[in-house]
Amino acid sequence: MLNIVLFGPPGAGKGTQSEKLINKYGLVHISTGDLFRAHIKNQTELGQRVNALIAEGQLVPDQITIDMLEEEVSKNPGAKGFIFDGFPRTVAQAEALDTFLESKGTRIAGVIALDVDQDELTRRIAQRQLETGRVDDQADKLQKRIEEYFNKTIHVLPFYEGQGKLSKVNGIGSIENIFADLCAVIDRY
Numbered sequence: 001m002l003n004i005v006l007f008g009p010p011g012a013g014k015g016t017q018s019e020k021l022i023n024k025y026g027l028v029h030i031s032t033g034d035l036f037r038a039h040i041k042n043q044t045e046l047g048q049r050v051n052a053l054i055a056e057g058q059l060v061p062d063q064i065t066i067d068m069l070e071e072e073v074s075k076n077p078g079a080k081g082f083i084f085d086g087f088p089r090t091v092a093q094a095e096a097l098d099t100f101l102e103s104k105g106t107r108i109a110g111v112i113a114l115d116v117d118q119d120e121l122t123r124r125i126a127q128r129q130l131e132t133g134r135v136d137d138q139a140d141k142l143q144k145r146i147e148e149y150f151n152k153t154i155h156v157l158p159f160y161e162g163q164g165k166l167s168k169v170n171g172i173g174s175i176e177n178i179f180a181d182l183c184a185v186i187d188r189y
């Protein structure tokens with residue numbers, strides 16, 4: 001199996017590039033943000049539990065997120081592999097993912113961090129807010145998400161670096177050029 005973590009702050013282009021990568025490599029895309037938004041839209045019990053946290057730009061507690069992620073992976077038993085987008089966002093999630101994949105006889109092949117500077121992130125998210133109306137893309141909520149990223153999520157990088165699995169790709173430029181750089185990394189796995 002080919003399991004990849006696409007990593008980066010809000011607005012780094014994880015969703016856009018994931019869509020292209022799943023087409024090229026035949027993988028299943030799991031975005032925990034998309035899954036949560038679907039739960040909220042469908043007003044499931046989980047959606048109601050996480051709605052306020054997500055609207056405020058805070059991370060959902062680890063165990064809730066891990067349980068949802070594991071359920072989603074288990075729904076795709078024949079998958080050639082997965083692209084994890086927006087997960088893991090804490091070291092506890094990264095550890096849980098390792099344990100879970102090991103129990104399935106597989107592992108993370110590599111983690112690719114999309115590198116985008118703060119000004120460009122702010123510009124992209126303002127644009128996305130106009131296009132999608134995502135409440136958590138509004139400036140004050142975005143600020144909280146960025147704080148969560150630097151307080152909790154950034155620590156996931158040294159975790160994977162310690163495993164020798166981390167690569168960085170410049171996330172600024174044309175979608176096609178960034179995609180080509182990502183493919184060059186993945187083709188070495």
Ligand code: AMP
Nearest residue numbers: 032033054057058059060065086087089
């Ligand atoms: P995203 O679409 O990946 O930016 O996620 C939107 C929101 O969903 C985040 O700001 C969090 O509130 C929540 N979320 C998504 N993935 C996770 C995760 N791995 N851990 C905790 N909360 C998450």
